[in-house]
Amino acid sequence: MRIEFVRSGGPAAFPGMVMDATVDFAANPGRVSEKGGYTRDLASQEAQDVQKLIDPTLFFRINNKDLAKKRESGPRDLYQYDIAVHMDDGRTHSITVSDMMGETLEGISPGLGKFLDWAKQECQRITNYKVGQR
């Protein structure tokens, strides 16, 4: 399984702060890489924990139009997260949420809200990396 997440938007939608990251579990036990050059190898336990947060059966049933309605009725100026799950058998599904939709996601697919929290923390690590590269 491979998970991609792209963070955009926020109060200013800075182009340099768009995070385009991939969590690849084929790289044993798992690796996060971001297009700006950031990489982080996950410890075995973290890789297992992150993978468990995504239930593919439930994830692939999520209707993105329903999420769009939730997003539309929510606050403005939030960060947008596009999350795509790619299965080893070739199946792919993606959803778009805002950074304040963790509870909604948790209600749809237990663990998915926690994945969003994890992705947000990873984005902060990527931010620190980008700032450190300046």
Place this chain on the structure above:
Amino acid sequence: MCKVAHRHSFSSHSIFCILPPDILSNIVKNGTPEQRDAAMRALGLDTSLRNQRLTFSLLGERSAGLDVSGATPVVQRTIFDAGNLQVLPGKAVRNEGAPPTADVAVNEAYEGLGNTFDLYLQVYHRNSIDNAGLPLNASVHFDQKYNNAFWNGQQMVFGDGDGVIFNRFTIATDVIGHELTHGVTAAEANLVYQGQSGALNESISDVFGSLVKQFKLKQTAAQADWLIGAGLLAAGIHGVALRSMKAPGTAYNDPVLGKDPQPADMQHFVNTMQDNGGVHTNSGIPNRAFFLVASALGGNAWERAGQIWYDTVTDHRLSKRASFAAFATRTSLNAATRYGSASVERKAVLDAWRQVGVIKATASAAVS
């Protein structure tokens, strides 16, 4: 109390006379306007300001502005400290009329809410976000190093910023005005937050956010900096603000943030799926149109230019999926309605939309 209810044609609701106060309070919160009126009178609420505030607290925010007194609207602010947790609202730390605290974020939030309330009331005669006296609540210190501020439909939420990209979000009063204006837009045009209507939604927040700041500083259009979020970028970032309404695309150019991508005209409109279809990017086009109108008219931007934009945001004929062109047409029509079809105000509006390429030069001449 019951007599009052009966005088107001609620004789069929004489049940209000026998209901206990807690049930009456629930009716005040959840009943129809007629039921609320009768229940409030049954509760013996008089028309003093003190009791108007009590009534507001009973009503909650949804219908908090029910005017039982006819008194001049007054701002009703409460600032909470979220304690760097994600739980809202947190602990109340400053109520309306209370002196400043030792916490600068609390005081900035308090002032920013007041500045926004003042602009809308004093210039556009709008009684708070919902035009019905909604109390303005805000939580500061939300989450840890949270890089954002937003209106959640009920209250303002401010993060402290990470100190790397952003300073505390209360630092810029125009950003507070921007976020609260999202509440105004939601209550009026309710522009869909996607594509061009989303960029208009963003632009309207920038326009009135900037006007909140200009009104507070009593600056003319020529004196204003037309920046959004000046002071919000952390030390070391190469930039002056989040956006420039005067010169979109020039607010920052930084190795980490990248270069400000805002277009100043339709020729450079950005098509993207990110950020709800580029709502923070393409807002540069209507932002500049407003700046051009305000500059052409001169004087205080909140007066004629701001009035035309306010008339348009509150124009129920404006579609929630309005394009830039549809919004431009509405501003032109509203300028004509308020100032005359041959007025300098309408000409300034048409010229501005033509300059940013939303209205073609030929179309502009035809409309004129």
